[in-house]
Amino acid sequence: MYNRAEIIDRNFLTFVKEGRLPTPKQAVTHPSLAESGLAGHEVVDLFESQVMSRLLDLRARELKNDNQCYYTIGSSGHEGNAVFGKAFRVTDMAFLHYRSGAFMAQRAKQYPGSTPIYDGLLSFVASSEDPVSGGRHKVFGSLPLLVPPQTSTIASHLPKAVGAAVSIGRARDLKIQAEMPNDSVVLCSFGDASANHATAQSAFNMASLVAYQGLQVPIVFICEDNGIGISVPTPQNWIATNFLSRPHIQYFHADGLHLLHLHHVARLAEQFARAKRKPVFLHMSTVRLLAHAGSDPEWTYHSMAEIEEAEFNDPLLHSARILLENNLLSADDILSLYQSTKARIRRISDYVIHLPKLTRPEDVRASLTSCVRPRALPPMPNENSRREAFGKEFEKLATTPQHMAKLINYGLTDILLRYKNCVVFGEDVAKKGGVYNVTDGLFAKFGPRRVFNSPLDETSILGTAIGFAHNGFLPIPEIQFLAYVHNAEDQLRGEASTLAFFSRGQFTNPMIVRIAGLAYQKGFGGHFHNDNSLAIFRDLPGVIIAVPSNGADAVRMMRTCVKAAQQEGRVVVFVEPIALYMTKDLHVEGDKAWSFLYPSPDAADAEIALGEFGIFDNVESATGSAGRNAGTRYQGTRDILVITYGNGYFYSRQAEKELREKLGLGVRIIDLRWISPINWDALMREVEKVPRVLIVEECRKTGSLSEALVAGIVERASALPKIKVVAADDCFIPLGPAAAAGLPKKAEIVAAILEMVGK
Numbered sequence: 001m002y003n004r005a006e007i008i009d010r011n012f013l014t015f016v017k018e019g020r021l022p023t024p025k026q027a028v029t030h031p032s033l034a035e036s037g038l039a040g041h042e043v044v045d046l047f048e049s050q051v052m053s054r055l056l057d058l059r060a061r062e063l064k065n066d067n068q069c070y071y072t073i074g075s076s077g078h079e080g081n082a083v084f085g086k087a088f089r090v091t092d093m094a095f096l097h098y099r100s101g102a103f104m105a106q107r108a109k110q111y112p113g114s115t116p117i118y119d120g121l122l123s124f125v126a127s128s129e130d131p132v133s134g135g136r137h138k139v140f141g142s143l144p145l146l147v148p149p150q151t152s153t154i155a156s157h158l159p160k161a162v163g164a165a166v167s168i169g170r171a172r173d174l175k176i177q178a179e180m181p182n183d184s185v186v187l188c189s190f191g192d193a194s195a196n197h198a199t200a201q202s203a204f205n206m207a208s209l210v211a212y213q214g215l216q217v218p219i220v221f222i223c224e225d226n227g228i229g230i231s232v233p234t235p236q237n238w239i240a241t242n243f244l245s246r247p248h249i250q251y252f253h254a255d256g257l258h259l260l261h262l263h264h265v266a267r268l269a270e271q272f273a274r275a276k277r278k279p280v281f282l283h284m285s286t287v288r289l290l291a292h293a294g295s296d297p298e299w300t301y302h303s304m305a306e307i308e309e310a311e312f313n314d315p316l317l318h319s320a321r322i323l324l325e326n327n328l329l330s331a332d333d334i335l336s337l338y339q340s341t342k343a344r345i346r347r348i349s350d351y352v353i354h355l356p357k358l359t360r361p362e363d364v365r366a367s368l369t370s371c372v373r374p375r376a377l378p379p380m381p382n383e384n385s386r387r388e389a390f391g392k393e394f395e396k397l398a399t400t401p402q403h404m405a406k407l408i409n410y411g412l413t414d415i416l417l418r419y420k421n422c423v424v425f426g427e428d429v430a431k432k433g434g435v436y437n438v439t440d441g442l443f444a445k446f447g448p449r450r451v452f453n454s455p456l457d458e459t460s461i462l463g464t465a466i467g468f469a470h471n472g473f474l475p476i477p478e479i480q481f482l483a484y485v486h487n488a489e490d491q492l493r494g495e496a497s498t499l500a501f502f503s504r505g506q507f508t509n510p511m512i513v514r515i516a517g518l519a520y521q522k523g524f525g526g527h528f529h530n531d532n533s534l535a536i537f538r539d540l541p542g543v544i545i546a547v548p549s550n551g552a553d554a555v556r557m558m559r560t561c562v563k564a565a566q567q568e569g570r571v572v573v574f575v576e577p578i579a580l581y582m583t584k585d586l587h588v589e590g591d592k593a594w595s596f597l598y599p600s601p602d603a604a605d606a607e608i609a610l611g612e613f614g615i616f617d618n619v620e621s622a623t624g625s626a627g628r629n630a631g632t633r634y635q636g637t638r639d640i641l642v643i644t645y646g647n648g649y650f651y652s653r654q655a656e657k658e659l660r661e662k663l664g665l666g667v668r669i670i671d672l673r674w675i676s677p678i679n680w681d682a683l684m685r686e687v688e689k690v691p692r693v694l695i696v697e698e699c700r701k702t703g704s705l706s707e708a709l710v711a712g713i714v715e716r717a718s719a720l721p722k723i724k725v726v727a728a729d730d731c732f733i734p735l736g737p738a739a740a741a742g743l744p745k746k747a748e749i750v751a752a753i754l755e756m757v758g759k
Contacts, residue, residue, distance in 0.1 A: 028255045043328055158188055159460055257287070492536075545674065545675040615671075688718065693722070
């Protein structure tokens with residue numbers, strides 16, 4: 001009664017043999033074989049892909065019972081999606097639902113030498129020889145088939161699919177070496193329940209809005225509607241009612257149980273999207289068999305009559321009827337194909353269960369930042385092109401010290417000039433130049449195809465960046481304020497940061513996410529514009545996190561990040577302290593100690609290596625400014641070492657001067673610059689030289705970097721120094737004069753150091 005896999009298997013054999021097959025839906029006019037656009041042998045071929053997908057599901061259940069399989073969310077009931085594997089080209093990038101087994105089997109037939117059964121079984125048993133993830137997850141993915149791997153996605157892949165679609169025309173216009181041909185379309189499949197997700201709604205809105213503005217969005221959204229979200233029924237006609245009237249998204253409906261009708265509609269959808277370059281919503285009605293997964297007791301929420309009704313509407317039984325009605329195969333032929341495929345799958349599975357699996361943590365981690373297809377660095381632009389791009393600002397580069405916002409602007413100019421595949425975008429970044437004018441003038445210099453505004457939707461911003469990166473671009477999206485990231489953090493957590501890991505570096509998301517953030521804005525904006533927590537980024541394995549404290553470092557670090565993204569496919573979060581954007585002075589008004597010359601891109605110190613921190617010694621260097629003396633090295637005994645970054649470094653420099661001049665205390669300061677990675681070996685060499693370490697942390701103490709720094713020092717130190725932390729209060733930041741009350745500043749740093757040295 002409860003082993004529905006066995007029952008579905010037995011039903012197919014019995015019902016085909018007896019000719020007891022379901023009839024097509026009466027509400028749909030189904031095309032004839034001639035009208036479907038398929039030849040007879042093509043229908044047989046599609047049916048074979050459906051059978052392969054089904055029998056892989058059944059074998060997965062058997063292997064799970066023997067503790068040999070680790071994933072049983074199958075494709076049973078959704079096998080109609082084999083049609084999409086045929087109707088669309090192998091060069092049409094596909095972001096897939098987790099029930100896309102038949103699609104993968106059929107698309108593999110477009111690529112000679114593919115082994116979909118073998119590859120699928122390797123994935124089921126988590127073998128390290130799985131060509132996609134190397135045993136890290138059961139995913140549908142393939143570089144030759146242009147299918148980036150997705151895990152158990154619930155709509156999180158839709159925004160990047162829209163971004164990839166938009167990037168096709170942009171790549172053509174800019175003559176970018178893209179992954180997809182200029183006439184490609186993008187496929188994106190998902191379930192009916194996922195269509196209600198906020199992330200999905202963001203993607204639909206983005207596609208509709210961009211198309212409304214007259215831009216090209218050649219995407220086919222494929223909603224595989226089985227009427228159930230695990231146990232929750234989708235209201236009848238909800239999907240059709242919801243999407244029939246979406247502006248600038250063409251709606252098509254297809255009977256997903258009927259191969260001929262589904263292929264006929266799929267061809268119409270494909271032709272519309274490819275010719276019109278506009279978004280399509282293809283609504284495929286189907287059923288779900290074998291519950292949600294192997295651990296899902298469907299009979300607890302569906303009656304046996306409902307379960308059996310769905311099982312009788314098995315798409316394989318409908319396909320068998322079509323084959324018989326059109327005299328394409330006899331019942332014996334159908335059963336023979338089914339049984340021979342089953343035997344083949346069993347033979348292969350009996351072999352793959354003995355293949356190696358990942359066991360060592362270093363092997364699991366190996367793909368976190370891997371990149372098997374590095375991109376070459378473009379040549380440096382010549383002086384004439386730079387002079388033209390910078391215009392009247394060119395002479396100021398080497399003569400006039402500037403604040404951080406202006407220097408980042410200069411840095412982005414050089415980056416856009418050198419990297420022709422680079423695009424800068426976000427809310428208000430184009431003509432307006434951003435909230436803080438950091439991107440001022442870039443739109444005029446590089447045009448609307450390379451510097452452009454986004455909708456007010458962080459999910460779409462990050463999704464667009466990921467999609468562009470999939471198609472050969474180097475995106476630099478801007479998130480207007482750090483707090484806004486929380487609206488869209490799964491695009492980094494669940495999508496961008498995991499892609500290399502789950503594809504063994506075959507697919508990567510090279511991108512630099514610029515974020516204006518952190519606190520100290522003199523009471524303006526309150527909590528939502530003074531978010532002082534980086535915790536959401538710090539636990540993302542493999543993601544680079546940069547927090548510069550001054551403009552010169554920001555430029556050098558940005559170049560390093562862009563290089564890492566271009567060559568290694570790295571994902572970077574680049575946090576720019578808003579309070580330091582316009583800061584020119586350090587100690588007194590007019591001292592210009594926080595203004596710096598623009599670092600020349602061809603200088604020996606044009607970049608700052610990942611993990612390389614700056615050391616300020618209180619023996620003033622000849623140049624005497626933070627960015628230029630960042631390489632000063634330890635010259636003798638000092639009383640205390642301060643470890644900090646960002647705004648914390650700025651205030652620590654102020655405290656150091658007061659302690660040195662008034663009390664004669666020697667303080668050295670480390671500006672970490674990089675929150676991840678941290679060069680622990682180099683850091684501990686500095687820590688071992690001092691008896692006292694003060695950590696100045698501008699983020700809230702709970703969940704802050706200071707916790708990791710203290711733990712790391714305690715864990716590694718041969719002789720433990722005295723350690724103290726000055727961090728922000730575990731409190732949100734209010735509006736007005738009290739905004740800085742809970743933040744570490746010069747006074748708090750001075751007091752902490754005096755306490756540590758007993759003065």
